[in-house]
Amino acid sequence: MSNSDTGVVELRGVVKRFNSFTAIRRLDLTIKTGEFFTMLGASGCGKTTTLRLIAGFELPSEGRILIDGDDVSEVPAHLRPVHTVFQSYALFPHLSILDNVGFPLTVRRVPRKERLERARAALDLVQMGGFFDRKPSQLSGGQQQRVALARALINEPKVLLLDEPLGALDLKLRKEMQHELKEMQRRLGITFVFVTHDQEEALTMSDRIALMRGGEIVQLDSPTGLYNTPSSLYAAEFIGETNMMPGEVVEVGQGRARVAAFGQELDVRTADAISAGTPVTLTIRPERVAAAGTAGPNRVEGRLREIDFIGTDIRLVYDMPGGTRVTMRRQNIGSAAPVPGEPGWLEFGDGDLRLFRH
Amino acid sequence: MRRALRERIETGAMLAPSVVLLTLFVLVPLCVVAAFSFALRDPYGAVLPGFTLDNYRDLFQSVYLLVFANSFKLAATTTLLCLLVGYPVAYFIAFKAGRAAPALLLLLLIPFWINFLIRISAWVVLLGRGGLINQGAMALGLLDTPVGMLGTYGATLVGMVYAFLPITVFPIYAALTPIDRRLVEAGADLGAGPAETFLRITLPLSLPGVLAAALFVFVPSMGVFAIPVLLGGGKEIILGNLIVQLFLEFRNIPLGAAVSILLLAFSGVGILLYMRALGRVEAMK
Missing domain, CATH: 3.40.50.300 (P-loop containing nucleotide triphosphate hydrolases)
Structure with missing residues (x-):
C-alpha cells in the first residue's frame, strides 16, 4: 500500500x-x-x-x-x-x-x-x-x-x-x-x-x-x-547565539526598512509588510557582526567590554550606546586582539540583520 | 586503636539485646528439642536422658512417610495456587493500580490485625451448610440444597490460599515495581504482543520475587495444622497435626522432637534451594 x-x-x-x-x-x-x-x-x-x-x-x-x-x-x-x-x-x-x-x-x-x-x-x-x-x-x-x-x-x-x-x-x-x-x-x-x-x-x-x-x-x-x-x-x-537589539521602524521602502537603534538609523532588508512606528527587535548572529575601522553606513561605535577565548574562535562583547551589549565572534587567526576598554566600530550588514515584530 | 575499641563496644552493646533474645527464645529451645529427639522415654511419657537414633529410625515407617507425603502435597499445591492467584494481584497493584497501589497493599495487610484463628473460624462460618456462600447461592437460585464444603480438601486449600496470599503478593510486587517500563515498551516496539512481552521480559525479570514468594509460602505450609483441622476436618494427617499428637496425645516427646527436627531440616533444604535458584536468576542479569 x-x-x-x-x-x-x-x-x-x-x-x-x-x-x-x-x-x-x-x-x-x-x-x-x-x-x-x-x-x-x-x-x-x-x-x-x-x-x-x-x-x-x-x-x-x-x-x-x-x-x-x-x-x-x-x-x-x-x-x-x-x-x-x-x-x-x-x-x-x-x-x-x-x-x-x-x-x-x-x-x-x-x-x-x-x-x-x-x-x-x-x-x-x-x-x-x-x-x-x-x-x-x-x-x-x-x-x-x-x-x-x-x-x-x-x-x-x-x-x-x-x-x-x-x-x-x-x-x-x-x-x-x-x-x-x-x-x-x-x-x-x-x-x-x-x-x-x-x-x-x-x-x-x-x-x-x-x-x-x-x-x-x-x-x-x-x-x-x-x-x-x-x-x-x-x-x-533557540538556535545558536543571537544578538537582540531593540529598535523602532522609521521608514519603510521596497523590501527594506530603516530602523532606529543605538541612537542612529540602520538599514534592514525585510520582506515583511511593516509600518513606520512599529517597535521591533533586530537580531544578528555574532559571526555576522563585522569589525570596521571607521564610521560608515550601518556602523555603530561601541566599547569593548570583555574577550572570551574559545579556541577556534574569539568572542568579543561590546557595550553599545543605550546599554545593549553586542557579541561579535571572529576566527582565531593569530592576529592581535583588541584590549578591553578600547572603542571600536561594528558593522551590521543590512542582509545579516533580521527584524521581528513583538 | 582506642577509637576502634570503642566502636566495637558500641556495636556490641547495640546488638546485645537481640542476641540475648534470640539465644534465649530461639536457640536454647531449639537445642532442647534437638536433644530430646535423641532421648529415651519411659512408659508414662517422661523424657529420660540418654542417646538413641531410634526416634529417627521410627520416622521411616510407612505411616510417617505418608504423613510427609501429605504435607508435601499440601504445601506444594498451596504454593502453586498462591502464585497463580497472587501474581496477577501483584501485577495489577504494581502496574495498573497507579495511585491506589498503597491503599491496596494496606488492604492486603489489614486481615493480619485480626487473630489468625478467628480469621480461619470466619471461613468455617462462610463455608458451612448454613453459611453465607450456601445461603447466597440458594437465594440466587444457583443451588437447591446446601452443599457440604467444610471438611473437604478444597476447604483446606481455600483457607491455605487465604492465609498465605499476602505473603505471596508482597515479594512479587517488590520484584515487579522496579522493572523499567521502557523494557515493556521496547518489547512491544520490537514486535512482541502483550502476552509475549510478558513471558519473555516481565516474567523472567520478576522471577526473584516469585522464588521468594514460593519459599515464604512453602516452608510454613509444611508445618501448618490449624487450617487443615478447622476447615478440612483433619482427615489427612500432616506434619503439623502429627507433632501436636505426638507431643500432647501420645506423650511421645522424643519422637515428636525428631519430627520437628526433620521438618526444620526440610525447611533448611528449601532455603538452600531458593538461594541457589536465586543465584542462578541473578546471574542471568
Missing part, C-alpha cells in the same frame, strides 16, 4: 491530551522517505510525545497517523513497522547481547540459525562483533547504545525512531556517534526520526528540523534555513 507522493510518516491534525494537559496542540507533519528528520525543542515541547505517538506507545486524542500510507492511528505498537532507540537504551538485562539483538526475529519466529546469523551481522554493522555473549550490564553506555541500534535495525524497519539516543554519552563519543549515525542512515536509506534538545546535534545531522514549542511546530526547515532565516524571535534565540 505504499504511496510515493505521500510521506513515509504523516500526521494529520494530531492532538494529544493527557487528562487536562494538552501535550500536542495540533500537528500536521509529513516526513519524507529516506530523510533524516529531527524534532528539536526544549523539554516539554512535545517532541518526545510526538515520537511516542508514531511508535504507538500513545494513541492520538484527535487526528490520524499514517505510516507508509496506512492509517495506524489505532494500531498497537507491536504491529507498527517502526522501531525505537530509547534514550535509556532499554536493553533486556536478562538476555545476552546476541539475544537482545535477535529479539525482533525471535518474536517473528525466524529460525534459530538465520536469527543468529542476522544478529551477528547486525552487531558487526555497529562494530560490536566481539560482544555476543555479554550481558548489557557488562557494557559501557556507548556500547549499549550500539547494541540498541543494532537491535532496532535488524528487522529493517521502514522508519527508525530515536529518542535522544546520544543524550547519555560524553561529548567526544557523542560527536563520533553523530557522524556514524548519519553515515549509517545514508547507507541504509532508512528514514530516521530523531528527537533531541541539542541544537548543534540537530544542525549537524538533519536533512530537516522541526523546531517545537508548547506542542506545536514553530518552524520546519533545513538546518541552514533554520539558522540563517529563523521565522520567529523564538527560533532565532
Whole structure:
C-alpha cells in the first residue's frame, strides 16, 4: 500500500491530551522517505510525545497517523513497522547481547540459525562483533547504545525512531556517534526520526528540523534555513547565539526598512509588510557582526567590554550606546586582539540583520 | 586503636539485646528439642536422658512417610495456587493500580490485625451448610440444597490460599515495581504482543520475587495444622497435626522432637534451594 507522493510518516491534525494537559496542540507533519528528520525543542515541547505517538506507545486524542500510507492511528505498537532507540537504551538485562539483538526475529519466529546469523551481522554493522555473549550490564553506555541500534535495525524497519539516543554519552563519543549515525542512515536509506534538545546535534545531522514549542511546530526547515532565516524571535534565540537589539521602524521602502537603534538609523532588508512606528527587535548572529575601522553606513561605535577565548574562535562583547551589549565572534587567526576598554566600530550588514515584530 | 575499641563496644552493646533474645527464645529451645529427639522415654511419657537414633529410625515407617507425603502435597499445591492467584494481584497493584497501589497493599495487610484463628473460624462460618456462600447461592437460585464444603480438601486449600496470599503478593510486587517500563515498551516496539512481552521480559525479570514468594509460602505450609483441622476436618494427617499428637496425645516427646527436627531440616533444604535458584536468576542479569 505504499504511496510515493505521500510521506513515509504523516500526521494529520494530531492532538494529544493527557487528562487536562494538552501535550500536542495540533500537528500536521509529513516526513519524507529516506530523510533524516529531527524534532528539536526544549523539554516539554512535545517532541518526545510526538515520537511516542508514531511508535504507538500513545494513541492520538484527535487526528490520524499514517505510516507508509496506512492509517495506524489505532494500531498497537507491536504491529507498527517502526522501531525505537530509547534514550535509556532499554536493553533486556536478562538476555545476552546476541539475544537482545535477535529479539525482533525471535518474536517473528525466524529460525534459530538465520536469527543468529542476522544478529551477528547486525552487531558487526555497529562494530560490536566481539560482544555476543555479554550481558548489557557488562557494557559501557556507548556500547549499549550500539547494541540498541543494532537491535532496532535488524528487522529493517521502514522508519527508525530515536529518542535522544546520544543524550547519555560524553561529548567526544557523542560527536563520533553523530557522524556514524548519519553515515549509517545514508547507507541504509532508512528514514530516521530523531528527537533531541541539542541544537548543534540537530544542525549537524538533519536533512530537516522541526523546531517545537508548547506542542506545536514553530518552524520546519533545513538546518541552514533554520539558522540563517529563523521565522520567529523564538527560533532565532533557540538556535545558536543571537544578538537582540531593540529598535523602532522609521521608514519603510521596497523590501527594506530603516530602523532606529543605538541612537542612529540602520538599514534592514525585510520582506515583511511593516509600518513606520512599529517597535521591533533586530537580531544578528555574532559571526555576522563585522569589525570596521571607521564610521560608515550601518556602523555603530561601541566599547569593548570583555574577550572570551574559545579556541577556534574569539568572542568579543561590546557595550553599545543605550546599554545593549553586542557579541561579535571572529576566527582565531593569530592576529592581535583588541584590549578591553578600547572603542571600536561594528558593522551590521543590512542582509545579516533580521527584524521581528513583538 | 582506642577509637576502634570503642566502636566495637558500641556495636556490641547495640546488638546485645537481640542476641540475648534470640539465644534465649530461639536457640536454647531449639537445642532442647534437638536433644530430646535423641532421648529415651519411659512408659508414662517422661523424657529420660540418654542417646538413641531410634526416634529417627521410627520416622521411616510407612505411616510417617505418608504423613510427609501429605504435607508435601499440601504445601506444594498451596504454593502453586498462591502464585497463580497472587501474581496477577501483584501485577495489577504494581502496574495498573497507579495511585491506589498503597491503599491496596494496606488492604492486603489489614486481615493480619485480626487473630489468625478467628480469621480461619470466619471461613468455617462462610463455608458451612448454613453459611453465607450456601445461603447466597440458594437465594440466587444457583443451588437447591446446601452443599457440604467444610471438611473437604478444597476447604483446606481455600483457607491455605487465604492465609498465605499476602505473603505471596508482597515479594512479587517488590520484584515487579522496579522493572523499567521502557523494557515493556521496547518489547512491544520490537514486535512482541502483550502476552509475549510478558513471558519473555516481565516474567523472567520478576522471577526473584516469585522464588521468594514460593519459599515464604512453602516452608510454613509444611508445618501448618490449624487450617487443615478447622476447615478440612483433619482427615489427612500432616506434619503439623502429627507433632501436636505426638507431643500432647501420645506423650511421645522424643519422637515428636525428631519430627520437628526433620521438618526444620526440610525447611533448611528449601532455603538452600531458593538461594541457589536465586543465584542462578541473578546471574542471568
